[in-house]
Amino acid sequence: xxxxxxxxxxxxxxxxxxxxxxxxxxxxxxxxxxxxxxxxxxxxxxxxxxxxxxxxxxxxxxxxxxxxxxxxxxxxxxxxxxxxxxxxxxxxxxxxxxxxxxxxxxxxxxxxxxxxxxxxxxxxxxxxxxxxxxxxxxxxxxxxxxxxxxxxxxxxxxxxxxxxxxxxxxxxxxxxxxxxxxxxxxxxxxxxxxxxxxxxxxxxxxxxxxxxxxxxxxxxxxxxxxxxxxxxxxxxxxxxxxxxxxxxxxxxxxxxxxxxxxxxxxxxxxxxxxxxxxxxxxxxxxxxxxxxxxxxxxxxxxxxxxxxxxxxxxxxxxxxxxxxxxxxxxxxxxxxxxxxxxxxxxxxxxxxxxxxxxxxxxx
Numbered sequence: 001x002x003x004x005x006x007x008x009x010x011x012x013x014x015x016x017x018x019x020x021x022x023x024x025x026x027x028x029x030x031x032x033x034x035x036x037x038x039x040x041x042x043x044x045x046x047x048x049x050x051x052x053x054x055x056x057x058x059x060x061x062x063x064x065x066x067x068x069x070x071x072x073x074x075x076x077x078x079x080x081x082x083x084x085x086x087x088x089x090x091x092x093x094x095x096x097x098x099x100x101x102x103x104x105x106x107x108x109x110x111x112x113x114x115x116x117x118x119x120x121x122x123x124x125x126x127x128x129x130x131x132x133x134x135x136x137x138x139x140x141x142x143x144x145x146x147x148x149x150x151x152x153x154x155x156x157x158x159x160x161x162x163x164x165x166x167x168x169x170x171x172x173x174x175x176x177x178x179x180x181x182x183x184x185x186x187x188x189x190x191x192x193x194x195x196x197x198x199x200x201x202x203x204x205x206x207x208x209x210x211x212x213x214x215x216x217x218x219x220x221x222x223x224x225x226x227x228x229x230x231x232x233x234x235x236x237x238x239x240x241x242x243x244x245x246x247x248x249x250x251x252x253x254x255x256x257x258x259x260x261x262x263x264x265x266x267x268x269x270x271x272x273x274x275x276x277x278x279x280x281x282x283x284x285x286x287x288x289x290x291x292x293x294x295x296x297x298x299x300x301x302x303x304x305x306x307x308x309x310x311x312x313x314x315x316x317x318x319x320x321x322x323x324x325x326x327x328x329x330x331x332x333x334x335x336x337x338x339x340x341x342x343x344x345x346x347x348x349x350x351x352x353x354x355x356x357x358x359x360x361x362x363x
Contacts, residue, residue: 009102011080016072016106023071028053031060044137052137053240055129058122065114066284066321071314073103073292081296085269096358100293103234114282119251127248153232158182165266170235171198174266176205178229188213196229203231250333269339273332276343279326284321287351291317294357321350 032053039049080086089099151163155178166177173196180189193208205227210219249257254275261268295313325346332342 004042004089004101008080008099009106011070012076012103012106015076015079016068016110019071019075019338020061020068021066023068024057024060027060030056031056039137042137042139046056048132050191051130052129052132055125055132058117059129060126062114062117062122066281067109067290067314067318068353069107069285070288070292070317071311073289074296074314075311076103077293078298079242086297096293096297099297100289100358103293104205104286112280114285115197115279117196118282123198123248123250123253130201130248144145153233155229155233159186161231165261167267170238172196175237176208178205191227193227196231205229231269237240241266245254251275269335272339273329273342276340277332278328278343280343280347281325282348284325284350286352287347288317288321290354290358291350292354294360297358317350322347 010219036049039052077086086099151166152165153162158181160179161180162175162177162179163173166173174194176191176193176196176251178188178189178191178193180191182188189210189212191205191208191210193205195206196203197206206225208224208227210224210227214220227332254271258268258271258275263273282345291313295317328337328345331337333337337345
């Protein structure tokens with residue numbers, strides 16, 4: 001590692017730390033004042049509120065790190081250019097590739113950290129934050145469920161429901177099993193249905209079989225095409241729950257769940273799109289670094305800009321990327337675009353843009 005590499009890396013790391021800390025502070029302050037009034041109405045303790053925001057930190061870091069990388073790249077190169085250090089490097093015969101190497105090295109390291117965070121750390125933190133918010137602050141019983149490949153909910157005092165698949169709109173739940181327990185928690189009835197659907201303000205079981213365990217040990221079987229079932233949950237409950245549940249899965253668990261859905265013949269497009277999106281998003285740090293370097297050096301390799309210009313460019317590019325990524329993910333979830341393409345298309349577009357600008361820089 002050369003002296004020049006260490007010097008540029010040190011300057012870049014310092015600016016990145018300041019940008020990341022600034023963005024994190026702004027995000028947390030805005031989020032805190034947005035939610036604290038609601039939390040106070042529930043008489044939540046200060047320590048509980050702080051614990052919620054502590055578990056929210058990994059998710060926030062995952063979102064703002066690429067913007068901090070882009071902002072730090074623009075600001076660092078702007079300072080080096082203003083101090084004529086880029087000119088000095090070029091005069092000594094140092095290529096743009098060597099100048100860019102420290103930026104790309106740190107961006108790759110940050111991408112690796114974000115990937116590990118998305119794969120393992122963030123799902124756990126998201127689950128804990130949701131639990132604190134729902135159970136400890138809002139004191140909601142909510143939908144009792146167990147962490148398993150197939151979710152469970154409680155729909156009555158003595159009735160448990162096992163669900164294989166929750167449709168994205170929450171209107172239809174597929175692969176249903178209802179377990180009716182007696183006062184002594186012994187199984188009395190087992191009902192299996194292909195689906196339960198919300199219609200006209202109520203839920204209806206479709207195409208199923210009810211098995212009743214009689215006192216003499218015999219089993220009474222009653223097939224049915226449709227049968228109403230009392231459930232206090234609404235489609236909105238399942239929509240919110242499904243979205244949170246996907247975020248709470250680690251990437252290996254999510255992949256296993258997708259493979260099971262594919263094997264069982266259920267729709268898995270939404271989850272597969274989210275899977276590829278979670279893999280692709282950490283590497284946007286490298287993409288933003290390439291774009292930032294190209295924007296800073298595109299005029300004869302010595303162009304610098306003020307702090308306001310760098311921050312403005314970073315915010316504009318970050319907004320454009322987030323818009324493109326969100327639209328692509330929405331198209332993938334709707335089966336309009338292939339899930340893998342939906343997850344990676346924004347990265348590919350901005351990387352192509354950054355490489356084009358970089359190649360236009362006078363070498």
